[in-house]
Amino acid sequence: MVPTVFAFYLLQRTPVLPALAATAIVAWAAKSMARLVPGVGIALPAFIPPLVAAGAALLLAGEYAAPVAYIGGTIGTLIGADLLNLSKIRTLGAQLVSIGGAGVYDGIFLVGVVAAFLA
Numbered sequence: 227m228v229p230t231v232f233a234f235y236l237l238q239r240t241p242v243l244p245a246l247a248a249t250a251i252v253a254w255a256a257k258s259m260a261r262l263v264p265g266v267g268i269a270l271p272a273f274i275p276p277l278v279a280a281g282a283a284l285l286l287a288g289e290y291a292a293p294v295a296y297i298g299g300t301i302g303t304l305i306g307a308d309l310l311n312l313s314k315i316r317t318l319g320a321q322l323v324s325i326g327g328a329g330v331y332d333g334i335f336l337v338g339v340v341a342a343f344l345a
Contacts, residue, residue: 229300229334229337229338230300230301230304232296232300233296233297233300233301236293236296236297237297239293240287240290240293240294240297241287241290241294244283244286244287244290244294245287245293245294245297245298247282247286247298248279248282248283248286248287248294248295248297248298248299248302249297249298249301249302249305250302251278251282251298251302252275252278252279252282252298252299252301252302252303252306253301253302253303253305253306253310254306255274255275255278255302255306256270256274256275256278256302256303256305256306256307257306257307257310257311258306259271259274260306260307260311262311262314262315262317264317267315268307268308268311268315270303270307272336273336275299275302275303275307275334275336275337276295276299276336276337276339276340276341277340278299278302279295279296279298279299279302279337279340279341280295280299280340280341282294282295282298283295283298283341292341292342293341295337295340295341296337296338296341299334299337299338299340299341300334300337300338303334303337304334
């Protein structure tokens with residue numbers, strides 16, 4: 227919850243178009259790399275969201291690369307890995323499903339670290 231709130235806070239202080247474009251790129255990458263693991267949930271390689279977010283932000287945002295990387299990485303990961311896979315969650319057989327769970331959480335945490343390095 228905190229990373230998402232902070233991403234929306236940063237969105238008010240950065241150019242919107244690069245942030246939305248980076249979010250869409252990260253969402254596409256997360257969707258394509260996310261794997262549904264029966265009995266577990268959604269698995270995502272932890273380094274994919276931060277690397278894609280940093281690359282997209284550096285190409286699109288110039289001096290706003292750090293906040294755009296954070297916004298795109300955080301929101302894009304949640305959208306791509308979790309929200310776009312909501313329709314498939316029932317097939318997993320998991321007892322409990324959380325948005326932003328284990329593999330997704332790792333990616334979001336690393337997005338914050340990479341964005342801090344860009345700053």
